[in-house]
Amino acid sequence: MKHHSTLLSGKRIGVIGFNARPIASSLKYSNAHAFVSDYWGDADLRETSSDCIAILSPTPGIRQRQPLDVPVHLALVDNFLHLTKTIEIDFVLIGSGFDDDADALKPLEEMGYLMGNSISKMKEAREHSRIDRITKALDLHRPKECVTSIDDVEKHLEKIGYPCILRPLKSGGGSGIRLIRNLKNLQTFIERRATDDQKFRIQEYVPGFDISASILSSESDARCLSVQGQLIGMPTAGRNCGFSYCGNYYPSFIQKRVARQIARASETICRKLDLLGSNGLDFVVDISNKIWLMEVNPRIQGTLEMLEHAGSGSITEMHVRAVHGELVKILPTLKPVVKMIVYSRRDGAVPDLSIFPNVMDRTPKGVLVHRGDPICTVIETGISLKESYKVASKIANNIQMNVTAMQEKEINTSL
Secondary structure (H helix, E strand, O other): OOOOOOOOOOOEEEEEEOOOHHHHHHHHHOOOEEEEEEOOOOOOHHHHOOEEEEOOOOOOOOEOOOOOOOOHHHHHHHHHHHHOOOOOOOEEEEOOOOOOOHHHHHHHHHOOOEOOOOHHHHHHHOOHHHHHHHHHOOOOEOOOEEEEOOOOHHHHHHHHOOOEEEEEOOOOOOOOOEEEOOHHHHHHHHHHOOOOOOOEEEEEOOOOEEEEEEEEEOOOOEEEEEEEEEEEOOHHHOOOOOOOEEEEEEOOOOOHHHHHHHHHHHHHHHHHOOOOEEEEEEEEEOOOOOEEEEEEEOOOOOOHHHHHHHOOOOHHHHHHHHHOOOOOOOOOOOOOEEEEEEEOOOOEEOOOHHHOOOEEOOOOOOOEEOOOOEEEEEEEEOOOHHHHHHHHHHHHHHHHHOOEEOOHHHHHHHO
């Protein structure tokens, strides 16, 4: 998957993100030197970077979790500054983890490092009132929502109605999101959160196909790279319910005219928001083909590696070129592809994941996982989406079968 990039070759590029490994991998194939600050510390992070630092320290026999003295987004930036204090960095690429915490990037912006959206543009892309105004003119729908505390949730629910979604003000990967179908569900939620004084968001529940669009934006224009499906709460990936992000697939199941409408609307939104580089937008297409915009992610998104496997060329290079005003002229042709994040179905120890094909984000061998913990990512391309999904599912199942069961008391004593 060599990219033969002349633009990035030999550059010293910082990468910061909750899962920064895919961006680092893209840079490696472009012959760049990546210096990475990441949360997970997966086994293949060091393989893809010139140097790296991670918040977690995966250790065989211990579960990969630990409390932090500071929020994750601040820790990611602090770690990066420590890692690169004696290294002259050309610029920094931002991944997930900062959508609602862009202010944490101020030290990097002040140093002139950010290659992409400014902090102010990232904030604007997350302003619900601004997004509402833009989408109104584009024949897009937005779910009704409001911010509330536990004391006022029932009052606000009268405006939203059942079923609805309760979600943290800040969340990633679907964590902490709850579907409330009726009053009984709500009362259970309230009882569990009785002492919680934090505010959260109530949102209208929109069932349908989960879709995302990948957009490249320059100062004057925007082009849609792809419109793909999202895997949410997939049993095959080890998540039997809920809203956990389990990956993506291409092509999506929606009608081509709807995909084209999403592509054009996404380009317009990115132009209106003055976004730069690679950005992502999340949608739901309901049963009547109405398009609902859920959110804008003003940074390189999780589809990057999947698109590079399915097509040709470096998304990171396209991102940098777009920031400098040069949009890709010919869009890459994409093969059918599936990206599947594998979550453990049981408490146990992770096998040697390097023996499985097309597996990335590999949790180190022997690390303990609880049911629902992420283990790795599988990316498969094929002659059809059905074939790609079948192969990815088979690899995921083989990994699940190789998670060695551990006694609960052994896990507890290791925590």
